[in-house]
Amino acid sequence: MKRVLLPALAALMLSGTAAAQSEEMSFDAWRDGFRTELLESGARPETVAAMLDGLSADPRVIDRDGNQPEFVRPIWSYLGIAASDLRIENGRSAYAEYGETINAVAERFGVRAEILVAIWGLESSFGAITGNFDTVRSLATLAWDGRRRSWAEAQLIAIAEMIDEGYATREQLTGSWAGAMGQMQFIPTTYLERAHDWDGDGTRNIWTDIGDAVASAANLLVEEGWQAGAPTVVEVTLSDAFDLADWNPLTNRLVSQWAVMGVTPAVGEWHADDLMRSARLELPAGRNGPGFLTFPNFRVIKRYNNSTAYALGVAHLADRIAGGAAFVGDWPEGDVPLTRSQTREVQAALNAAGHNAGTPDGIAGPNTRRALRAFQRANGMAPDGYLGSAMYEAVTGRSLGD
Known part of the structure; x- marks a missing residue:
């Protein structure tokens, strides 16, 4: 029986009211109230009891959940671990x-085999670390605590259906x-929507069946728009004449157009087949770090985990597993990203200067x-949008040591 899950938008909302209620509502009271909701969703009584x-x-x-790190790991540190x-x-x-098995899955779905292996590696260290938390208990705790109640309750309803x-x-x-x-770290709603029974045994075992796990990841990518045979990301260098005033990280241009503007591969030459492909230029560490042309498949990987660092990690690990070389460009290790409290200071200073950074949230x-x-444009700086220690000092007028 298909159940009606809570709207996707609600999963993204942080409810201050719900958080306040968690202080007044005991876990038992939440559990008893949710029991009724779970039964009304169509779950079997014996499942609800279990x-x-x-x-x-x-x-x-x-x-x-309540102690997210203040420190933000530099992307170069993350990539060093992701593709160690x-x-x-x-x-x-x-x-x-x-x-x-992996090659058979890759051929069936049209997803590069090394990409699937890389996702497997980053999600569970190739099946070695899948987590030993009771999923029901974890999600019930998050629902009761209140910060992500709607999302967590939707996941519990999905578990009942599973x-x-x-x-x-x-x-x-x-x-x-x-x-x-599981080995590919699916949340319950994603499991219902994307998990795949590779061996046809009637189950979608993402915990211990390698075929089911890898095929589920492949199915997710395909359903999100994966393009068979297309590239994911290419490291690039920018000529001295490249004008950042003409650049926006969300702008798509043909590779041939980027080439005319002074964007060249960090290694080798452009493949003729790629010149008419659409790509974005991303500078995750600013003008002084490596650049990357990212293709639609890169954004498909971000549907798995909406992080530029994660998508770069997957793509780079895949290339290294296949025998590719490490990144060529140097990272600006002296210009480290800011902590969340420092970022809030910069956001407040940008707002005060008339540049709308939104609510300071770090x-x-x-x-x-x-x-x-x-x-940066207003102050004659290269407008690369990279928020590191140098920009903290420029925007706030204070040294990080103050």
Whole structure:
């Protein structure tokens, strides 16, 4: 039976009212109230009992959800871990061991095999670390705590459907503290929508069946628009004459147009087949770091995890597993990204200067980068939108040491 899940928009909302209610509502009271909602969604009584009877909150989940790191890891540090020598070696070993299955999945779905191996590596270290949290308990804790109640309750309704349809047993439902499950770390709603039964045994076992896990990731990518045979990302260099005033990180241009503007591959030459492809130029560490032309497949990977660093990590690990070289460009390691509290200071200063960065929240999102680029243009700086220590001092007028 298909159940009506809560609207996707609600999953993105942070409800201050719900958070306040969690202080007044005991976990038992939330659980008893949600039991009624779960039954009304169409879940079988025995499934509801298996999920909720005797269930208690997990304090570890509250601690992890409420203590997000102040420090923001530089992208070069993240990529160094994502495509470390050990992970590359383990990826090649995993591909060699399961290559027959992975290649068959790749051919069936039209997704590059190394991309699937790289996602597998970043999500669960090739199946070695899938998480041992009780998924039901984790999501119930998040729902009761209130910050992501609508989202977490929608996931619990999806879990009930998984159990009722025989996709998983109650005991099988383990994963990360945040509710992601299996070797490819699917949340329950994504599991229902995208998980694939590769071997045709009637189950979609993303926990212990390599074929099902890899095929599920491939199916997700295809459903999000993966283009078979198309590139993902190419490292590039910019000529000294490249004018950042003509650049916007969301602008698509043909590779041939980027080439005329002074964008060249960091290694080798442009392939003739790629010159008429549409791509975006991204400078994740600003003008002084490596540049990348990113293609539609790059944004498909971001549908898996909406992070530029993650998508670069997947693409680069895939290339390294396939025998490719490390990135060529140097990262501006002396111009580190800001902490969240420092970012809030910059956002407030940008707002005060008339550049709308939005509500200061410590997250350097599109509005902040757009406002920073406006500030840079107004002050005769290269408008690359990179928020590091140098821009902190320029925007706030204070040294980080103050």
